[in-house]
Amino acid sequence: xxxxxxxxxxxxxxxxxxxxxxxxxxxxxxxxxxxxxxxxxxxxxxxxxxxxxxxxxxxxxxxxxxxxxxxxxxxxxxx
Amino acid sequence: xxxxxxxxxxxxxxxxxxxxxxxxxxxxxxxxxxxxxxxxxxxxxxxxxxxxxxxxxxxxxxxxxxxxxxxxxxxxxxxxxxxxxxxxxxxxxxxxxxxxxxxxxxxxxxxxxxxxxxxxxxxxxxxxxxxxxxxxxxxxxxxxxxxxxxxxxxxxxxxxxxxxxxxxxxxxxxxxxxxxxxxxxxxxxxxxxxxxxxxxxxxxxxxxxxxxxxxxxxxxxxxxxxxxxxxxxxxxxxxxxxxxxxxxxxxxxxxxxxxxxxxxxxxxxxxxx
Numbered sequence: 001x002x003x004x005x006x007x008x009x010x011x012x013x014x015x016x017x018x019x020x021x022x023x024x025x026x027x028x029x030x031x032x033x034x035x036x037x038x039x040x041x042x043x044x045x046x047x048x049x050x051x052x053x054x055x056x057x058x059x060x061x062x063x064x065x066x067x068x069x070x071x072x073x074x075x076x077x078x079x
Numbered sequence: 080x081x082x083x084x085x086x087x088x089x090x091x092x093x094x095x096x097x098x099x100x101x102x103x104x105x106x107x108x109x110x111x112x113x114x115x116x117x118x119x120x121x122x123x124x125x126x127x128x129x130x131x132x133x134x135x136x137x138x139x140x141x142x143x144x145x146x147x148x149x150x151x152x153x154x155x156x157x158x159x160x161x162x163x164x165x166x167x168x169x170x171x172x173x174x175x176x177x178x179x180x181x182x183x184x185x186x187x188x189x190x191x192x193x194x195x196x197x198x199x200x201x202x203x204x205x206x207x208x209x210x211x212x213x214x215x216x217x218x219x220x221x222x223x224x225x226x227x228x229x230x231x232x233x234x235x236x237x238x239x240x241x242x243x244x245x246x247x248x249x250x251x252x253x254x255x256x257x258x259x260x261x262x263x264x265x266x267x268x269x270x271x272x273x274x275x276x277x278x279x280x281x282x283x284x285x286x287x288x289x290x291x292x293x294x295x296x297x298x299x300x301x302x303x304x305x306x307x308x309x310x311x312x313x314x315x316x317x318x319x320x321x322x323x324x325x326x327x328x329x330x331x332x333x334x335x336x337x338x339x340x341x342x343x344x345x346x347x348x349x350x351x352x
Binding site: 050 | 084094098
C-alpha cells in the first residue's frame with residue numbers, strides 16, 4: 001500500500017482532530033492515501049464518520065496498542 | 080499560506096463547513112463597513128470573528144452614551160472616543176488575525192471612491208443611517224462595479240438587499256430618489272430596538288461572507304424585510320429596473336451626487352445608526 005502523506009492528531013481534541021485531517025486532505029489529490037494516527041475514544045469514533053460524510057474512504061484501521069490507532073484514508077473526489 | 084494550529088482551532092467550526100480553502104478565502108477577503116453604528120457594529124464583529132482578513136471601518140462620529148443601547152462594538156469606557164478607534168480596538172481584541180483599516184471621515188462624492196480604492200475592497204456594507212449616504216454608496220458601487228449590502232432599520236423593523244453588478248436591482252432601481260426632507264423620521268425621532276440592528280447587521284455580514292466564499296445564493300433580486308413585532312420576514316422579489324437612473328438602459332446619472340439632508344442622531348451631525 002502506497003501511503004502518500006501522514007498526520008498525527010493525537011495532540012488535539014475534537015473537533016480540531018477532524019479539522020486537521022480535512023485541511024490535510026484538501027492539499028492532496030483524489031485517490032491518494034493519508035495515514036492518520038489518532039487517539040482511541042472520541043477521535044476514533046468521530047473522525048472516520050466525518051471523513052465518510054465528506055466523501056472520503058477509510059479502508060484500514062490498526063490498533064497501535066498504545067492507546068492510539070492508525071487509520072488509512074483514501075481521498076475522495078471534490079464535490 | 081498554511082493555516083496555523085491556532086487558526087485551525089479558532090476557525091474549526093468554519094472549516095468543518097467550508098474547509099481550509101474557504102477559510103483562506105475569508106482571510107484574504109476585504110470588506111468595507113460604512114458606519115460603525117447599530118448595523119455596522121454587529122456586522123463588523125461577526126466579520127472579524129469569522130476571520131475576514133481586512134475590515135475597513137468608516138465613521139466620523141464619536142461614541143455617545145445613547146449609542147450603547149445598540150452599537151455593541153463600543154463600550155461604556157469608549158464614550159467620547161472616535162468610533163473608528165473604539166471599533167478597531169474591539170475587533171483587534173476579538174481576533175488579532177484581522178487587519179482593521181480605519182477612516183475617520185464621512186463619505187461623500189470625493190472620499191468614498193478613494194476609500195473603496197484604498198484597499199480594493201471586495202465587498203461593501205452600507206451600515207449608514209441617512210439617505211444621502213445610502214444613495215451615494217449605491218451609486219459608487221454601481222459606477223465602480225462593486226458588490227454591496229444595503230440595509231436600513233427603524234423602530235422595530237428593517238430591510239436589506241444585496242447588489243452584485245449585473246445581477247438584479249440596485250437600491251435606486253427600487254427607491255429611485257431621495258425622500259423629501261421630513262418624510263421619513265430619523266432614528267433619533269422614531270427610536271430603534273437595538274436587537275433589530277443585530278438581526279439585520281448579521282444578515283449583512285452573512286452576505287459578505289457568502290460572497291467571499293462564493294457559496295450559496297445572495298439576496299440579489301429581492302428585498303428582505305423584517306418586522307420584529309410580528310416576527311415576520313418577507314422576501315419581496317424585485318427585478319432590475321430598466322428605467323433606473325443609474326443602472327438602467329439609458330442612465331441619467333454618470334457621477335456621484337452629494338445630496339443634502341439632515342442626518343440622524345449625531346451631535347456632530349455625521350452619524351451612523
